Amino acid sequence: MKKSVLILVTLLLALPMVGWSQSKTVSGTVISGEDNMTLPGVNVRVQGTSRGTVTDIDGSYSIAVSNEETLVFSYIGFLSQEVSVGNQSTIDITLIPDAKTLGEVVVVGYGSVTRGDLTGNVASLKGSEIANVPVPTFQEAIQGRMSGVFVESSSGKVGEGVKIRVRGTSSISGGNDPLYVIDGIPVTSSGTIGKSNPLADINFNDIESFEVLKDASAAAIYGARASNGVVLITTKSGTAGKTKFNVGIQRGVSSPTRKNEFLNAAQYVELMRESGYNNDLANGLDPINNPDDYEDSDLEFVENRLDRYAGHTDWREGTVNTDWQEQAFNPEAGITNVNFSANGGNESTRFYFSTSYDKQDGIMIRNKFERISGRLNLDHRISDRFTIGANFSLARTETTRLPEDNQFNNPIQLVALAPITPIRDENGVLYDRPTTTYYNSLIDSENANWLSTSYRNINNIFGEYSFTENLKFRSDFAVDIINQNDDRFFGSRTITGQGTNGFGTSRWARIVNYNTNNYFTYSNTFDERHQLEVVGGMSFQKTEDNYTRVDGQEFPLDALKTLESAAEIVEGTSTFTNFTFLSYFSRINYKLDNRYLMTLSARYDASSRFGENNRYGFFPAGSLGWILTEEAFLKGKEGLSLLKLRTSYGITGNAEIGNFDHLGLYGPASYGLRPGLQPTQIKNPDLTWETTAQFNVGIEFGLFDDRITGELDYYDKRTSDLLLLLPLPGTSGFASFRQNTGKMQNYGFEVVLNSANYADQNFSWNTSVNFARNINRVRELSEGQNSIPPSSSRFLNGIFIGEPIGVFYGPRYAGVDPTNGDALYYSNEALTETTNDFNEATRMVVGDPNPDFIAGITNDITYKNIQLSFLFQGVFGNDIYEGGGGFYAANGDWFDNSTAIQFNRWQNPGDITNIPQARLGECNGCNASSRFVSDGSYVRLKTLSLGYNLPSSLIEKMKINSARVYFMAQNLLTFTNYMGWDPEVNADYLGSTTSDSNVFQGVDFYSAPQAKTFSLGLNVGL
């Protein structure tokens, strides 16, 4: 966009001014309502005349007008404003960003086009729209803002994985995350240590724009890696002119969005005693009424346990009532952001420089994220023909990390501890087992350290040479280097280091990704009717991943935490892996008479990941567009400013598979410290990418001078050659075989509506709505295979032909037998018969973790100097399975504390309830079933911001360009019927393999809720 601004400025400045006799001169400054920076190049025109001017580099203008005349301020990407001059001599204007318009420049693969010429489906978002959103990664910030782009943070742990799905899930065992491309370079987006998220290294204050390439026409130029969509990120570049500085500071506090309610001490005691006593009664004993029965009774067992769990206190007195859940949360949670940027330059050299510090004290104890980042984007024009440039960025992120959700030292697991257990003993020492039911993970807070530090360097140098006005060549060379260190120390009191006098591990990863793009762009217009642009070139990428790990134990003192002090080194490993892509690509854009559009693109991709028989793949796509409003019969029609039809079809691939999946392999396996080898996988020389054929048809419209614009798209994405792990009979020695088979379909529609509800000089109100419905269906698995049923008895996600991926499959809970309190399950598909025998229950689909639709609605309201913006974001129709339900929602099955609702358990014949009778250790309803599945739909007030721009009078006095104070809140309100913590959830430990992470969706397993953040900030422009 900056480029087009410059062209405009130059053109307009060159226009000869027409002399006119005027009564006076009016001057003023135009600023952008988007970022409150001054706007150069704004067209200022006297209505009904040919007189006009443009704003200069500081956004100021002056023009000769008479009092009766009206000034019109217009600028691409902003709504025009009309102001009658009257007796004013200074007119300052804030231009309000327009809903998406035709003139907007959209970045596409290896180039850019104006939105009006686009024939594919690309969702765009300006960086400024998510500025100051108090989250660590841009992925979280874009949630709810782009249609058809589903975003889900796996939990409220900071700096961890964020799942993004563009138009649904297209793969069962391959990756489903989009390809991330920053300034033309595919960057590393996975593969770092543990659950850390490499995209958290990106400071999103530096981002100018996001574009998500969704349909085949837009994405196919990325070939074998385009099936999951492509996220193009463009960082800010410098603008010629006086150097502008921007300083921002923001502070905020965070708390969990939701908590779960648990039994208090008295209720816990009642439930556990009842649980044991019920067992006794069933065995013909009555230890309460017949003291002789007490010895060796389950009641005695329970009371002994209660004695144990009460520590130095007496549970009978009810003096202790510990809220363990509260202990898991960090009362000091909050955010801090300080950023500074400068941009400027001259005709030949321009720069953008920034540095930023971000800190998030997570809502969970022991969880903190810190990022320091810097960037320098530079470009220099050597001659009219030759431009070179470089983008340098360096970020350091430091995360104090938490273990995976299923670990006892995951803080949320504290909820399992008994409320009768005091936190500390009489000497102030934290209680541990056997006094606590399970490990007291607060010990980790005192006796463990876990710090992950990552340095990320994304550097890109490029040169662009114009052979002629029409032909240019561009060459990029980039490296993306991640250097990560993960140091953990667990002291002698922790669950990890107990028994070995501490345990420490030091892990290092280095991921280096080299990339080069070399391509020609030819553009020309023939006969004033035929506009043609051709792009063609090649790219090569190589990624190398080194990993080293050393584990040690037996530390002399907890104060000595580095492995130097470990008396025993128990594990040391180093691994190396790599992959390459060699690609040739081309795109032809053709436009006839400004109304008929065509785009053809293709990529020829080869990768080391594919088997020798199928190493090269060809991915073509084509699209057509027709701008009806340019036709004579519609041109100038009242009210209809744009009507465009477009359609596309093309083939893309998904190469997110293991680096060496096609080879038959033996791997290391030692025994008794002797070296050994074991078969690990069967070869498949035919193994190759997954293929997605996508059809898209869309309509774009603009009404009433583009006051209302919109897009409506229907798509049908059919993926075949799914990389499936065909389950083999284990008797072969292998559990599975990876092959290209199987089919999946995603189809649905997307709606985008932008409306400038009202705009005048003082008040404006814009609304933007996005809505997407995606229907996912597994169409075909391996030959003769109808399903991949749940792989674990504790979870329900499975794959079934004709159903969406990862549906919950298992027994359907039928409630409680009112006569005896037994948990019941349906024993037939018709749900007419029930059984109390879990193994006799009919297994069926009992829920779907995939949302029916997702939506977002943003309102931007400006009144004078005040801006209010709020985003509601919603996910609808998905189910969540509470994997921890069998422990904390199992009617006192064991000594884990239960959710408050478990107190509604069956007690007497005739009781009508959904909670079965409490029976100690008998699993009355504790098994995985629909009992723990509930609706995960939610609507959130995702972001709310209220800003105030200091008036220009004040600003001038302060000798600054602009100043803005704002309040910003994230996840302010959450509306949901979900039974657990937060409905935006997916247990992190289930995604240890790619196929697991695809199938295990919508599972909550003691996962941290999301953070709700309130912040205040100040931005000053100098």
Place this chain on the structure above:
Amino acid sequence: MKFNYIIQLSFILSAIALLSSCVDQLDLKPAQNVEPEIALGSSTAISRVLIGAYADLRNEDLWGGRTILYAEMLGANNEIRWEGTFNQPREIFNKSIITNNTFITDTWLRAYSAINSINNILDAINLVDEADRDRIRGEALFIRGAVYFELVKLYGLPYSAGNTDTNLAVPIMLTPTTEVEEVTLDPRNTVEEVYQQVLADLETAEDLLPESNEFFARNYVASALLSRVYLQMERFDDARDAADRAITNATANGKSLVNNYMEAFNNEADTQEDLFAIQVNAQDPENNMHLFYSTPDFGGRGGDVTILDTHVSQYEAGDERLEQFVVRAGERRTDKWRDQFRNVKVIRLAEMYLTRAEANFRLGTSVGATPLEDINRIRLRVSLEPKTSLSLEEILLERKLELAHEGHFIHDIKRTRGEIQDNNDNSLQYDYDDPNLVFPIPQREMDANPELVQNPGYGG
């Protein structure tokens, strides 16, 4: 303009140079793995694959603890109680096993992974240097026989249930899978067929194995394992002779009972009493018996298994074996699995004396020693008065207590046609041939192989 030409030229040249060098970059090989042609291509490599098969056998899914844990959970008999959070052992303890119990699935997969490695070794055995060939073949057959024996005991009805020609056990796989085309769908073989395969493998192994071979399979280890197989088949004469051979060869190689009972446990290296143990160390730490039986102060979980009074009351006063019972983490535990990074006991010499005594007693013979001598050898070590006369019940009780918590009781119940008391329901007992004491065929296996028939009671 010259400058421009140079730039043009250098752009184009560098692009061309890049292109040609990139194509070579498409053929990458992994750094951590090798292809089968290499792994099975030399004598040294094949000996590494044998270690890989031991690694499967030593895995927690098999002899790294779970086969013992399963036996203890099935044979809990209201003498021990499972209290842990893991649902997989708990289902086995409660005798209400779900067909996709991941432990049971993993054990199946691990077992056949070991079998496939062995089949690959046997297929390539001629490449092995002649000097090592018999030993490697013997070790390979030992592992295969051992794994099939574990499988038949867990996934099929006991031999004592009769109908061994019709009762189903597990598929017998004797050829390697190297390519997907070689994957076959095989039905379950009968209990008889699997037992015969186990005998064939172990008998050949016994012949081929040397008498000393570090902690790997030795001839007397094969004899000892054979004695277990024969006991299950109630071939007491063969069991007696195999146990006697094990004792003779083991003692000739320096094996003997340790002086104090508790010295036989928690060892970093094999003791003089160990005929076979899984080597555990901090580098290779898996020991599922320790994990579940020990307590946090010794690096275990929360203390998942409690020893009940009903068990402890069976010991005579003064029995030194009572020393193993200690209250830790709030309940009574056995110290047999207390320490971390200690070997998993698989066969102790004491078992051989007990087996020889029982078989001699049943047959009225005194091969090697009289039953009384063998039993008193066991009793004297734990400071119990020697017996002067014996009954079968006394021998079996001695066996039960001597080998308690080491995975023997349920298999002895099965072969002696006893019963197991349910822990939760006083009125519920499981007969030795109760289908609830047999594992289901894993659901994933049923789904992958339509030739399989599910075990009774598992919705098959």
